Amino acid sequence: MIGVPEIICHQVEKRYRNKRVLHSLTCSINKGKLSGLIGRNGAGKSTLLKLLAGHLKPTNGEITVFGECPFNNLKTASNIMFVEEGMTFPPLFTVLDIFKMAKDFYPNWQHELAKRLLDYANIPTNAFHHNLSKGQKSTFNLIYGLASRCTISLLDEPMNGMDESIRTDMYRAILKEYIAYPRTIIISSHHLNEMEHLLEEIILIDNGQIKLHASLDDVQQMLVRLRGDINLIRKLTSDMEVFFEKEDLFHYEVVVERNKIDEKLLQTMNILVQPVTASEVCKFMTSKGKGGIDDVFK
Numbered sequence: 001m002i003g004v005p006e007i008i009c010h011q012v013e014k015r016y017r018n019k020r021v022l023h024s025l026t027c028s029i030n031k032g033k034l035s036g037l038i039g040r041n042g043a044g045k046s047t048l049l050k051l052l053a054g055h056l057k058p059t060n061g062e063i064t065v066f067g068e069c070p071f072n073n074l075k076t077a078s079n080i081m082f083v084e085e086g087m088t089f090p091p092l093f094t095v096l097d098i099f100k101m102a103k104d105f106y107p108n109w110q111h112e113l114a115k116r117l118l119d120y121a122n123i124p125t126n127a128f129h130h131n132l133s134k135g136q137k138s139t140f141n142l143i144y145g146l147a148s149r150c151t152i153s154l155l156d157e158p159m160n161g162m163d164e165s166i167r168t169d170m171y172r173a174i175l176k177e178y179i180a181y182p183r184t185i186i187i188s189s190h191h192l193n194e195m196e197h198l199l200e201e202i203i204l205i206d207n208g209q210i211k212l213h214a215s216l217d218d219v220q221q222m223l224v225r226l227r228g229d230i231n232l233i234r235k236l237t238s239d240m241e242v243f244f245e246k247e248d249l250f251h252y253e254v255v256v257e258r259n260k261i262d263e264k265l266l267q268t269m270n271i272l273v274q275p276v277t278a279s280e281v282c283k284f285m286t287s288k289g290k291g292g293i294d295d296v297f298k
Helices: 045-053 095-105 111-120 134-148 164-180 192-198 216-220 230-236 263-268 278-285 292-297
Strands: 005-016 019-030 034-038 060-065 080-083 152-156 184-189 201-206 209-215 223-227 244-247 252-257 272-275
Touching (some): 005 045, 019 184, 019 201, 019 209, 034 164, 045 060, 045 080, 045 152, 080 134, 095 111, 095 134, 111 134, 134 152, 134 164, 164 184, 164 192, 184 192, 192 278, 201 216, 230 252, 244 292
Parallel strands (some): 034 184, 034 201, 080 152
Antiparallel strands (some): 005 019, 201 209, 223 252, 223 272, 244 252
């Protein structure tokens, strides 16, 4: 049933020796959602997905998938597809052999679809997985993940290595598969701008914690950019949190929360109000400074 939490994380912590990667991470992900797990490199995205897939055990806290702990759990393993760059397959099998094996393991396996996608991506059926280029491996892994039609699909940076044209096509393939066979899909990436149009919700992770978890529409409405007279804008935003600030010879701009301003009033004051994309929201919320790269050169 749509809207029922399928994945629950409560106060999850993961350590590798003395390095803490995740801490106090709490969230719930509803069934049947197409979600983006967004964060900068090293934020903890891959670790979280490996925990959800049952490949790792949390150091502390609790994770439940389908109401059970996913670690070393056959029930969750048979219903979760985890696509990552490090996927390996038997070296003696061709990619077509791998597809034939998948038919026996995944009850919803879409063999004809997998072959059509393979042909579209110009990957020979007699090729061996370990001999494919980095981009071809990523494409094959994603095709394998989509064709399995598991209840939950976890896609960890699935477009790594692909050229621009095939990335665009594979994003469309994800959306078409989701529409044809709705299920829980979580795509991790630090390139939200490429896939923003696909998503229903965004999970932003920063320094091992969930910074934001909201619908795409809500994220797109969170912040606005104000441009105009520096003295006037600074006076109007003196008691607001400023997420980004930029000044040059001709313009002054800041990014603030949308619900803190009166857009009609600002227009009468000759202050330009511009929307901020979800990708920019995530960037500003995880930035160390208010001026971006310009702070480095001050």
